[in-house]
Amino acid sequence: FDLQKRVIKRMLMTGMSVNTGLYYASVAFRGVIENSTWNPAKNSIVVNFNVGADLREAIKATTVGIIGEKGSAMYIGGVQDASTRAQDASATAGRAFTLTGGKLKVVGTDPSVGIILKSSSGKETKVAEDLWVTNDPSKLTFIIPADLADGTYELKVTTQFGSNSKTMLKVPRSVMKTIYIGKAPDGGGLGPDGGLEEDPLG
Numbered sequence: 001f002d003l004q005k006r007v008i009k010r011m012l013m014t015g016m017s018v019n020t021g022l023y024y025a026s027v028a029f030r031g032v033i034e035n036s037t038w039n040p041a042k043n044s045i046v047v048n049f050n051v052g053a054d055l056r057e058a059i060k061a062t063t064v065g066i067i068g069e070k071g072s073a074m075y076i077g078g079v080q081d082a083s084t085r086a087q088d089a090s091a092t093a094g095r096a097f098t099l100t101g102g103k104l105k106v107v108g109t110d111p112s113v114g115i116i117l118k119s120s121s122g123k124e125t126k127v128a129e130d131l132w133v134t135n136d137p138s139k140l141t142f143i144i145p146a147d148l149a150d151g152t153y154e155l156k157v158t159t160q161f162g163s164n165s166k167t168m169l170k171v172p173r174s175v176m177k178t179i180y181i182g183k184a185p186d187g188g189g190l191g192p193d194g195g196l197e198e199d200p201l202g
Helices: 002-013 053-061
Strands: 023-030 044-051 075-081 096-102 114-119 124-126 132-135 139-143 151-161 168-181
Touching: 002 023, 044 053, 075 168, 096 168
Parallel strands: none
Antiparallel strands: 023 044, 075 096, 096 139, 114 124, 114 151, 132 139, 151 168
């Protein structure tokens, strides 16, 4: 590939056109040459690319499979326990816990909107709105209810926040992450920072 690039660059920069089958490239010059002198301030070289015959045939022969709606850009990228400063998805009951990521702002009138902590036994605890400290698209901080026992919890954030503060989704979307009230288990859990979160690139 490096050899191919060197050859193509050399050919183009000597004024030749190149047809690889995938693309057709040709050089053009812009600006008027004055006094037989090249003036970089007024003159420039441009390379034009057009789809080649091989690539056109490949495009015609390609089929597209629709596998579903594009994934939400809502995601959790990091966490921190305000009490211990730990970032291993451990949390402390009665103390602040921070999520950072994208489109995390909790807004909307749907009953499902909010922050819910679900214990390993299946009991759900909804974090009251007066325990929310920071509610921004990229940062969500709230107080872990003081009466929650140590253990593994599924944290679920549900919102109707859209692309901006004026856009509200008709259907709420959610993101989940495993956190540990008390000490996180050795190894930090299932994800790279000890939890489960939606892939922002997925």
